[in-house]
Amino acid sequence: MKAGAVRTDLSDLHDLLTEGKYLEATERLVSIGAIPLLDQMNYGEAFDDWLSVHRQQAEQRLQSAVSVALSALEKGDNLSEYARLSSLWSVRHPPAQTIADRKQGKVRIAVLPFKSIADPADHGFFADGVVDELITSLGQVPQLLVAGRTSSFQFKDSDKPPSKIADTLNVSHLLEGTIYRQGEQVRVAVSLVDAESGFESWAYCYDGSLDDMFAARAEVVQAITNGLSDALKLTEHASQPRKLTSDRKAYGLYLQGRALTIRAIGDGVLPTAIELLEKALEIDPEFAECWTALAEAEINMTVFTPCLDRLERCEKAAGYAKKALCLSPQQAHARIVLAFYAWTQNDIIGALDLAFEAYRLEPNNPDVLNRVGSFLLYCGRSRDALPYIEASIDQDPVNGRNYAILSGVHLNLGNIEAAVEAGQRMVDLGFPSLWLAAALAVSGDREAAIETYQLTKKLMNTVIYPPAGSAPLNPDAMDAYWLMAAKGLWSGKDQDRKNYCMVLEMLHATLHDPCDSTIVLPAIWMGEAPMVFKTLGTQITTANFFAFMSLWTNAEPINRVRLHPDFMDFVERIGMVAAWEKYGWPDLLPKPSTII
Template identity: 50%
Template sequence: MLRTEGDAEGQKLLSDAWRARARPAAPRAEDKRRIAVLPFQQLDEIGGEFFLAEGVVEELSSGLGRISEMAVAGRTSVAAVASSGKTLPEIASALSVSNLIEGSVHRSAENIRINLRLIDGQSGAEIWSDQIGGTIEEILGSRQVIGGNIIAGLCKALGIKPAPLPRRRMTTSREAYSLYLQGRALTFRAIGEGVLEKAIELLESALELDPDFAECWTALAEAHVFTAVYTPCLERIAESERMVECANRAIALDPTQGHAHAMLGIHEWTRQDPVKALDFAFEAYRLEPNNADVTIRLGSFLLYIGRTREALPYLEAAIAQDPIFGRNYAMLCAAHFNLGNIDEAIAAGRRMVDLGMPGMWLATAIALSGDNEAGTEIYYRSRLLMNTVILPPAGTQPMTDEARDSYWRIAANGCCSGKAEDRALYCQMLGGLHATMPDPCDPSVAFPAIWMGHAELAMKIYSEQIHPANMFGLMSLWADIEPIRQIRTHPDFMDFADRIGLVAAWEKYGWPDLIPSDPRTN
């Protein structure tokens, strides 16, 4: 009826509601008890490398994260705030949690003793405590002691009656677990010469000791993704393919590894199959709705296909789960930018910069607000992160300070000055870089091609190769402003969208906010 009466908007709303009926809804933070597990103190009478304290924190965080009534603060945020010297109430406030868990692990020659305390976040007072002990073999070989007894006690103290948690095997190898924890710690650091290479080495060593260690296969998959994204790597697709092998091994051993499903979704973008990417992302979220890494990937995939309004609640939920991770605010900034919420985009962008991320998204939002001079200066200031947060394009050498400053001045003026001649000069430079760089689809060319509204170059890049390092730029396609709008309104855009699988994704998951239906059929 709606189609025959020509009510396109009503038809779109009904169609979107029908498609969304079976999807897991974005979480509502107010319905959950928010909690953070702080790093445990380790008291060791023996010495040497031993990481049981980190293992207890990992097991608690993972177990609590599987309880639907709880939202566990992300590890990135907890690590940043816990080392800041704040009081317990200040930590709880910074993480937006109602309760904290702190504790210690004491190892002697005879046994292990683990102490835990549940803290009221507002007052800092202890409201529950427990202690478990045993030999190292008993503690490592019986993780259900932590996953069952301890978590049951915590839930009782918080007035929560969770469903029984599935038993988790993890590994019974103390050495494999130690290597796993070291590898994960390096993976989270990501940036730094040889950091991810060493992380992969440690995780592979753990798997040599225990090839059935599902969580370690997931961690190794993530390390390969991070290598493709955070290092000047010319084998980004090969790293993504290695990630797929590891993620599939994790899922074969433990089908509940939601994060592994999400990473499989990343690879589907490189295959120009966003339908499968979203299929994996929704399944990952069904399995691990309290995992910030899973939630942000679902939100980002929706952002990439232009469904910004649907993406926004997931992005906000990921920030609630992990509020001190700059990457998440970059996506929130882009989402508000796409929706025309300029004040909110600027606020998210400022938070992103405060957390150490480059300020290009903030700069473009400020320029759009009318302050071209301030936007240009913020964009230019990002050059100071070169060779640290911003790495040289793959296969190139670091710039001299003079070359760096000259390049970033042209880029800042091109993106933010609002002057046609500045834009034309930068577009010409981007075309030259695309023709000569070892990776012609590097994000240093792909991202600004979108911000500059350089339709032919942007469509050429993403038609040639989407990889884990440049797919992030797709979220910026959907701002209804000049000059970005020139890509979406280009006469070849729908054919481009067909080539990279976007049209198929829209037909299954709903059309973008800015394209209510296929204009080629209207």
């Protein structure tokens, strides 16, 4: 169909917006409401596919035009028309669903790690691969909410009763399975368990050779998905198969490499993961999911290890993600990797665009939900971020890292008790106590904040690492450093703060990475604006950009950064102002029309 050959209400609306005819545009939006482009037109599957793409493109163009219009109305102090256009647009594009909305009418299920009764050399990788494919497939069924992999895999080899596991994972059903393997013969036995009663309500079994199972695994996963849909009285939904490989050896290497990528923490874990994934791609260079896994492994290297080549690895990861998307354009995780890279290039608009595109593709993926929420949080849009973050944790409640984001967003919104609770939950799950300390300090309990902050040193070289290129500290020196840091951050005494600021200056001058997170985050918490500007303003990395979320806590001395006269130049330079123009200004900054 030739572009421009057909005029629609939506194209007319777009023209009115771009021409600045906002009153007429608003009236047109009243008549359109939430009706999609070319509604109720049905000319077959090919036309439907074409229309789906063009509907998305039309909505993206409209979103951009509406954002520009709202900004213009706001700057012109035309607040009544601004409110009307904003309200009408929210009908067409409602904000992120609340937890209650997401739960309504959906069955909540967790796919538990399958037991593997097989050759010990297999290490359960094959079983984990089947579970991963099931989580992906079931996640595409609209009437299901599937627990996140990180949380589900906490119960690998667990002897807890189904009701206890289901309660922890916020689900009503559990999918359990066992893979029996003897030589080249394999049996997959799967059962659906009602968590409340503990009774099996559906079962499936597959018998065959390993070659047959490998060749037919997509059909097996689809059969399980369809069987579950029938058992739970859901509308069947044909899942989009992932771009996997037909080579058994490549698949085995991929499963091992991906398992290590997810694990991330430990000496040699990620380098080994990268080596395995690269070997898999040597065998099958068209293996799209493996390219994505390799991209994620490289990103994890930049975040969870003290590597000396973060920027180079991040650029490599972006290249791998692009390769994955060339082979399999519907991948959400590859877009998230590219979004990480976009942050390092000061392309925050691009990062948000990619995150929202990933969300459109996989709206029930807790990892994607977390990234959308965290990116909004980093930009100061804490209220908009909260529903995404809560939705992510609702599906992935035993993923400790998510609670740092939840604690941060509650702290920014002034929900101090909730921030403390989320920070404590993070600690209970074995992760650093930094955000709990921040929440305690803002609550006024400085002594508890100092004590809590120091607990993080117990996780050194396990969950967190010293700065890249730095020599390890002996126990006495480590104790002294963490005490000095804790007091500098949370005692409220100027001399303690000055002492720690001097240390940050020394670290900035001597570390291999002068923008390391061990400098950036404390600088924000102490309100040391010049240090924030010369670190994040010089280079955003995948290891330091999470610190942005703490910029938006309305407390002293953090406010000193945001209120510094050079702050607007800083955020303009890193591309954040441009992102605000498109996605909305931060909760704590005045509207553009009031900035002098």
